[in-house]
Amino acid sequence: MDSVERVPLTYAFDAYCGWCYGFGPVLHEFAAANADRIELRVLSGGLFTGSRALPVSAYPHVPGANERIAQLTGVTFGDGYRAALADGRAVMNSADAATGLVALRGRPGVNALDAAAAMQRAWYVDGRSLSDAEVYRDIAAELGLDADAVAAAYASPAARAEAEADFLEVRRLGVDGYPTLMLHTAQGIDRLGGPVSSADALTRALDQHLAAVTAA
Template identity: 40%
Template sequence: MTATDKAQLTYVTDTYCIWCWAFGDALREFAEANRDRLSVDVLPAGMLVGERVVPVGQKDRVLEGAERVTEMTGAQFGDDFRAAVREGSTVLDSTVSAVAFWALRRQAPERPLDIAHALQKAWYVDGLDLARPEVLAGVARDLHLDPEQAAQDATDPAVLAEAQAGFERRKTLPVPGYPTLLLHTPAGPKRMGGARVTPEKLTQQFERLMRGEELPAEED
């Protein structure tokens, strides 16, 4: 099956979406298991922009939320993340993280899920500030990409424009919240998944939608 024959999916996410961190492993396993028949692209959503851009210390119950996510999904959070939340000064800015995503994607357009995961790991495991150039460089190295090129691309106005265009595109899609996984069909985009879904359940949902069936409300 050629790339143009594959089913196309869009993963609408945000680096600072805690439920997206919980969903990521299942999504990547699903995408790998079905790589011969589908392609998943990533769209950073712009969850924290404008007045919502504040230091993490000004957000309520972040660590309690992480504990709840772990209890419900098994997703793990690093000690360095917990320390950064307690210290409180790291500013969570979705424009910064989206610029980082698009800068890295320039070098590896075929690896959007890996890039999204690496950026979330930098925060939810390592507690790092993505606004710092050396952090972006470290993420690039972890992905076996050129760190200097990544840092340079992150300062390119065209990359910022790409991030902002992505935020506008998100507004045109049926996205009730994050994470949202959309399968593009002749009848329009169809929602799949959910933060607690398994790779196997995603495959079942995908196959049903490809047959033209609708998912029950509790599954979309």
């Protein structure tokens, strides 16, 4: 199938969203299975910004939520992350994380979904702050990118502005929770699945929506 025939999808996520971490493996499987017919962009939603950018200890519901996420999705939370939770001082700043995603996804040949997953592993497995520029240097190396270029992009006002634009776009799309996967067609926007959907269920939903559009 020619690339111009691919249908656009938007994935609204937050690097500090545990449910997005749980949804990640399924979304990767879905994206790989449908790579010939979808064009997926990844936008940051800004879950912890402004007055909500606080130490993780300010959100006492997190450990319980993590248990439920692990139970329902099968993901595991790493020892480094558990140590960060126990320490409680790490600040969850989604604006910094969104800027990091911009710095990574802006490099040539980068799969934004891979970049997002690497960021979530840094936090949810290793317990590393997504406000730390060194994290993005390490992710750049992991993805085969120029670490200096990524670090420079992360520090740039342009990347910060693009991250803010992500937040605005997610709000414009009416997203009220994360993760949210949206299909864009001539008829409008349709949401696909939810945080505990399987990859097969997402593909079936895509098939149904596309069939309905074709029949319209």
